[in-house]
Amino acid sequence: MIEDRADAGGLEPEVVEAVAAPKGPGRSRWGVVAVLLVGLLLLPLSRPFIDSYNYTVLLATNGLMWIALASSWNILGGYSGYISLGHAVFLGVGGYVAAVPLFYYGVSPFLTALAGGLAAVALGLVAGLITLRTRGPAFIISTIALLFMFLLIFENIDYLGGTAGLPLPVVPISRDWLKAPFFYAMLIAAVGSIVLSYQVAHSKFGLGLRAIAEDETKAEVAGVPTRFYKIIAFALSAFWVGVAGAMWGYSLAFVRPTLFFTVAISAQMVLMAIIGGRGTVAGPVIGAVLIVAVNEFSLTQFGSSEINILISGVLLVTVLLFFPLGIVGTLREKRLLPAFLDWD
Amino acid sequence: MALLEIRNVNAGYGKGPDILKGLSLEVEAGTSYCIIGPNGAGKSTLLKVISGLLPPRSGEVVFRDVPFNGARPDQVLASGICFVPQDQAVFPEMSVKENLTIGAYLEKDRSVIKERMERVFDLFPILAERASQDGGTMSGGQQQMLALGRALMIDPAVMMLDEPSLGLAPQIAQQIFSTIRELEALGITIVMVEQNAVRGLELADWGVVLDLGIVRFEGPADTILDDPRIRELYLGKAVGSGGTT
Numbered sequence: 001m002i003e004d005r006a007d008a009g010g011l012e013p014e015v016v017e018a019v020a021a022p023k024g025p026g027r028s029r030w031g032v033v034a035v036l037l038v039g040l041l042l043l044p045l046s047r048p049f050i051d052s053y054n055y056t057v058l059l060a061t062n063g064l065m066w067i068a069l070a071s072s073w074n075i076l077g078g079y080s081g082y083i084s085l086g087h088a089v090f091l092g093v094g095g096y097v098a099a100v101p102l103f104y105y106g107v108s109p110f111l112t113a114l115a116g117g118l119a120a121v122a123l124g125l126v127a128g129l130i131t132l133r134t135r136g137p138a139f140i141i142s143t144i145a146l147l148f149m150f151l152l153i154f155e156n157i158d159y160l161g162g163t164a165g166l167p168l169p170v171v172p173i174s175r176d177w178l179k180a181p182f183f184y185a186m187l188i189a190a191v192g193s194i195v196l197s198y199q200v201a202h203s204k205f206g207l208g209l210r211a212i213a214e215d216e217t218k219a220e221v222a223g224v225p226t227r228f229y230k231i232i233a234f235a236l237s238a239f240w241v242g243v244a245g246a247m248w249g250y251s252l253a254f255v256r257p258t259l260f261f262t263v264a265i266s267a268q269m270v271l272m273a274i275i276g277g278r279g280t281v282a283g284p285v286i287g288a289v290l291i292v293a294v295n296e297f298s299l300t301q302f303g304s305s306e307i308n309i310l311i312s313g314v315l316l317v318t319v320l321l322f323f324p325l326g327i328v329g330t331l332r333e334k335r336l337l338p339a340f341l342d343w344d
Numbered sequence: 345m346a347l348l349e350i351r352n353v354n355a356g357y358g359k360g361p362d363i364l365k366g367l368s369l370e371v372e373a374g375t376s377y378c379i380i381g382p383n384g385a386g387k388s389t390l391l392k393v394i395s396g397l398l399p400p401r402s403g404e405v406v407f408r409d410v411p412f413n414g415a416r417p418d419q420v421l422a423s424g425i426c427f428v429p430q431d432q433a434v435f436p437e438m439s440v441k442e443n444l445t446i447g448a449y450l451e452k453d454r455s456v457i458k459e460r461m462e463r464v465f466d467l468f469p470i471l472a473e474r475a476s477q478d479g480g481t482m483s484g485g486q487q488q489m490l491a492l493g494r495a496l497m498i499d500p501a502v503m504m505l506d507e508p509s510l511g512l513a514p515q516i517a518q519q520i521f522s523t524i525r526e527l528e529a530l531g532i533t534i535v536m537v538e539q540n541a542v543r544g545l546e547l548a549d550w551g552v553v554l555d556l557g558i559v560r561f562e563g564p565a566d567t568i569l570d571d572p573r574i575r576e577l578y579l580g581k582a583v584g585s586g587g588t589t
Contacts, residue, residue: 208449223421
């Protein structure tokens, strides 16, 4: 599949299709995806059949959110190689863009989530213009600075509730089905971000980003408009994070600056993408599922101690020891990647 | 009127001194140039200025009567001048095909890209064979072919080569030189910097001797090769034996 990427790089749509639906293993891949999707779509309807319904749906919603975040982060950090530790900013901006109309005017975040995403894109463009003047460690630091700047700003605006934030009303539907709308919203965000990531990976734009990741000067000499591309990648990678932020705040029934604007959330996205495989389509998805599962396991086993952080750390070290390119990246290099995980 | 004109260019790096000191040079279409000169003469700097990687401090580069005035590398490339840098001109983690695709980055028409890729594969059959192999896993000579192939993908009017034979075994270097001859036959104007001055001058139509940031001599390549002064000053002992390879 890898050898066909040049064709798929936005040159020949026929080839993209040939890559997407080859005979044999490819069919099984789409089979797996279809079964998974149908299963996910039906999950919120399973209330009569599952004892731990609320817990299951909540956990799945959480997993889908992290899939959306890690996949989105990967568009900038994976493809173009620019590590952002400020992506939590977009989560917060999306959260507040949805929370304010709800708090003051009762407008449902399900209507404003898209606006949250677009606000994140707009911020991505502006922040990209400034931070992408730097490279390497300087870029990472400037994205952290962006995060702290927003924390400070949001904590000091009374209209936004300051440090206390804004309490939000719950969704006006039966308690039994309270979890379902958020689940579907996060499912849309997760699928949307995977599709976006796939589209970017298989476009000329994506090839340009990969060239930037390999050698920015060379990419420039080859005619890749590097500055423009990096900014667009930054903005695109913000969209679904913003949408997810809008949903997340609403599902928790409050927004608060310290909830969103933390390096820990940004770092989690990075961790997931790296463990799963930076620069691959499936990698961040695998990483997100793995980390959410491990976190949940340690929480249920050891209570809400900080031991899940320790376990995450050990997991990161172990995975990178055996899978230096992340799970998907390394398996592919060794040609051991099962077809249903090869989305590139 | 010359195809490409360098007019009175001063250029240098950072806050350092001028490397090019009022250099002027005219490049005619369909002629191949070999630029020689001692280390530090400004050979690579000149190519960087033309390609837009290093903006000149003063003076201008004029291509087809249009001054570049600080054009970016991609704009220079779009106008038809491509640059194959000294080393590592390929993307090691991209396949041969992806490397070539990147070469035609500015071309929108897919059928044109396909045609050009066919032409590159005709010129370098080894690249067709290894189309799906990663650039970084190929030998030095193959990588240089890939670099030339990538440059060809933009269908350039002028191709600038910075030491195309650097680090290659003599036979491989020979192969690269004969490929460059084929490029000339395709009507591409070649501007090449070559350490192996004798080889380069044998290949080129016109020789340019750079020293201390200006053009010291220029003339038909065979005249330069035969000029006793230049032989003594810039070609060293290699001349008598017919090459350093």
